[in-house]
Amino acid sequence: MTEQTYDAIVVGSGISGGWAAKELTENGLKVLLLERGENIEHITGYVNALKAPWEIPHRDRITTQIREERKVLTRDGFMHEANASYWCKDAESPYVEKRPFSWFRGYHVGGRSLMWGRQSYRWNPFDYEANAVEGVGVDWPIRYEDMAPWYDHAESWAGISGSMEGLAQLPDGKFLPPMELNVVEKDVAARIKAHYADSRRMIIGRVANLTEAHNGRNNCQYRNKCDLGCPFGAYFSTQSSTLPAAVATGNLTIRPFSIVTRVVYDKDSKKATGVEIMDAQTLQTVEYKSKIVFLCASTLNTAWVLMNSATDVWPDGLGSSSGELGHNIMDHHFRVGASGDIEGFADRYIFGRRANGFYIPRFRNLFGDKRDYTRGFGYQGSADRRGWQRDVAELGIGAPMKDALCEPGHWTIGMTAFGEVLPNHDNKVSLSRDKKDKWGMSVLEMDADIGPNEKRMRKDMANDAAEMLEAAGVKNVKTHDEEYFLGQGIHEMGSARMGSDPKTSVVNKHNQVWDAPNVFVTDGACMASTSCVNPSLTYMAMTARAAHFAVEALKRGDV
Amino acid sequence: MNTPPRQVMNRREAVWRIAVLMGGAMVGSEVLLSGQAIAGKAPTRGFTDDDRALLDEIGETIVPATDIPGAKAVGIGAFMTMMVTDCYNDRQHAVFLEGLGKINDACRAKFGTAFMDSTPAQRTELANALDPEQMAYNKTKSKDEPAHYFRMMKELAILGYFTSEIGCTQAVKYIEVPGAFHGDVPYKKGDRAWF
Numbered sequence: 001m002t003e004q005t006y007d008a009i010v011v012g013s014g015i016s017g018g019w020a021a022k023e024l025t026e027n028g029l030k031v032l033l034l035e036r037g038e039n040i041e042h043i044t045g046y047v048n049a050l051k052a053p054w055e056i057p058h059r060d061r062i063t064t065q066i067r068e069e070r071k072v073l074t075r076d077g078f079m080h081e082a083n084a085s086y087w088c089k090d091a092e093s094p095y096v097e098k099r100p101f102s103w104f105r106g107y108h109v110g111g112r113s114l115m116w117g118r119q120s121y122r123w124n125p126f127d128y129e130a131n132a133v134e135g136v137g138v139d140w141p142i143r144y145e146d147m148a149p150w151y152d153h154a155e156s157w158a159g160i161s162g163s164m165e166g167l168a169q170l171p172d173g174k175f176l177p178p179m180e181l182n183v184v185e186k187d188v189a190a191r192i193k194a195h196y197a198d199s200r201r202m203i204i205g206r207v208a209n210l211t212e213a214h215n216g217r218n219n220c221q222y223r224n225k226c227d228l229g230c231p232f233g234a235y236f237s238t239q240s241s242t243l244p245a246a247v248a249t250g251n252l253t254i255r256p257f258s259i260v261t262r263v264v265y266d267k268d269s270k271k272a273t274g275v276e277i278m279d280a281q282t283l284q285t286v287e288y289k290s291k292i293v294f295l296c297a298s299t300l301n302t303a304w305v306l307m308n309s310a311t312d313v314w315p316d317g318l319g320s321s322s323g324e325l326g327h328n329i330m331d332h333h334f335r336v337g338a339s340g341d342i343e344g345f346a347d348r349y350i351f352g353r354r355a356n357g358f359y360i361p362r363f364r365n366l367f368g369d370k371r372d373y374t375r376g377f378g379y380q381g382s383a384d385r386r387g388w389q390r391d392v393a394e395l396g397i398g399a400p401m402k403d404a405l406c407e408p409g410h411w412t413i414g415m416t417a418f419g420e421v422l423p424n425h426d427n428k429v430s431l432s433r434d435k436k437d438k439w440g441m442s443v444l445e446m447d448a449d450i451g452p453n454e455k456r457m458r459k460d461m462a463n464d465a466a467e468m469l470e471a472a473g474v475k476n477v478k479t480h481d482e483e484y485f486l487g488q489g490i491h492e493m494g495s496a497r498m499g500s501d502p503k504t505s506v507v508n509k510h511n512q513v514w515d516a517p518n519v520f521v522t523d524g525a526c527m528a529s530t531s532c533v534n535p536s537l538t539y540m541a542m543t544a545r546a547a548h549f550a551v552e553a554l555k556r557g558d559v
Numbered sequence: 560m561n562t563p564p565r566q567v568m569n570r571r572e573a574v575w576r577i578a579v580l581m582g583g584a585m586v587g588s589e590v591l592l593s594g595q596a597i598a599g600k601a602p603t604r605g606f607t608d609d610d611r612a613l614l615d616e617i618g619e620t621i622v623p624a625t626d627i628p629g630a631k632a633v634g635i636g637a638f639m640t641m642m643v644t645d646c647y648n649d650r651q652h653a654v655f656l657e658g659l660g661k662i663n664d665a666c667r668a669k670f671g672t673a674f675m676d677s678t679p680a681q682r683t684e685l686a687n688a689l690d691p692e693q694m695a696y697n698k699t700k701s702k703d704e705p706a707h708y709f710r711m712m713k714e715l716a717i718l719g720y721f722t723s724e725i726g727c728t729q730a731v732k733y734i735e736v737p738g739a740f741h742g743d744v745p746y747k748k749g750d751r752a753w754f
Contacts, residue, residue: 056722060722064647162717222738338565348746408750476566
């Protein structure tokens, strides 16, 4: 066993880990960034990013081979041939679904920052207060005011485009110029605004795609191939943004193929002394020492590392003293909404592939509205003219069908809701007693589902969408509810929740594990509730905040 | 006030909507979407050059040359057999393979000739009869049953054609790097769609 020593170890190189590496190295710490998968170089590693549709052999459809290697992900319908290699093979890294659970993992440098949806919204003040107000879960020990400067910080570096709206439920931030709603979306937005007296608003999505050059990165080229990696560096990823900043300090060492198997805990000092890894290729065990450890392995793998760090002192894992480690798994529930047809605008079209849509911020259970469920939801959607993939049943086959498909079809509009999931102790992950992965490690067992609050909310999520579209004059409005189980939103959160009491939470308000204060959890694992907005911007802000606290604490000798 | 009953979207439409939202991923055709339950009989044999030649002609009947080339020009027979081999499950593969015999049988029953020996007009007439047949079959079949063979051929012909270089650049328009987005540009009837 060999040993090496650093100031800080960061576990995981996705959105949170990249931010931890950047902030810690820029503050002078020598950092070891550990990534369990392979390296993907910025630009040159994006092997399919510049291929034309006809250069993708199966035209982006899932092959039997992909399906066999990644069976779980295939069923959700949005992994595709050109980016399948970015998704972890569940044949090698299985998990147990005691109840159905989709787990989308990116095992490579950059993690899911390469494939993420890029929608970037601040939580609002009510989000941080909701648990306390309703007596649900545990109260967040932080409030919007604690986070606001760190949202500023994260947005300013990452580059978030968006419009200033002045909405209390969706705070404005440090935005680059907004992208543009298209002609039909603008019309629908104006009608919704008028119909609901501006109590509901359809805005352009706030997205981590650059609308102008920013920090040496190019602006968005409107190719809508973000999830293949961007050769222009035009959306935020570890590779485009935080990793080059960390490398530039000269303080970063990055080690791919490093599966962190446990945090090494010293019961005398009651602190971690570092981590142990297994080299994913050589299977060799290596121990690294550090003053602090940042766990940013993605929500459930952060929980896995903590649970796998069991000792005599903590038989259920490091951070398990509250009994909440692995519990309170959450996500955003979705796959429910409505769509319809637009009459007119036959003489209007768009140019460019906008990798963004519209957003309708939450309006339920706010400002005096009261429903038979708590919390709320927002909508994402878009309008466009149908393309060649549309059904033209009445045209049969042959030249009439071909000629029709060469022209755009009529305009349609659709939206899907993303709803808040409440924390629930019974929604949990744990280590399997018998099932192992390719590396001989115990795998996770998922045992979680949505509850009655979410199920009641889903009725509004469908009906409100339909009602708004109808109010805007949309025709043939249809609802959809494609059933949902946890993980499908790829916004998994919880398992090491933040709180103010070590008896009921896993980390404190500075993201320090109560049982080992030099271990920080700053990815989705620390979340005590979910809001209904996409979580990544909050992870960025939370990680930067915790990193600065850690640097100051190290200077004071407090950790 | 009671909420009026609303129409519910079919699954293909709903999954397409969700996929558009999750980053614009291209959704597979209905056959490919349903290709998840892998069970049932295996195909009896692999594809031959004769199969590909027949599928070239079937594809050309579905997407014929007009003022721009048709499906045969993009090698649709080879594309269809590759897709069936690499992407379909065993049951779908078997149905597709049997379809090659069935389309010949149908052609003989209608015109007294094999598909390869029939005229373009006869092929078009046959395909226009098979298309409503597959649509009707699709409406009544159970969820786990494979689609009608002609639906498979139609979907693959359209997919293979419009995603080919000829399809992308002549039938519709494709720019690798648009460089900008404009949400309101004029359109007149006859202008090509964007890929």
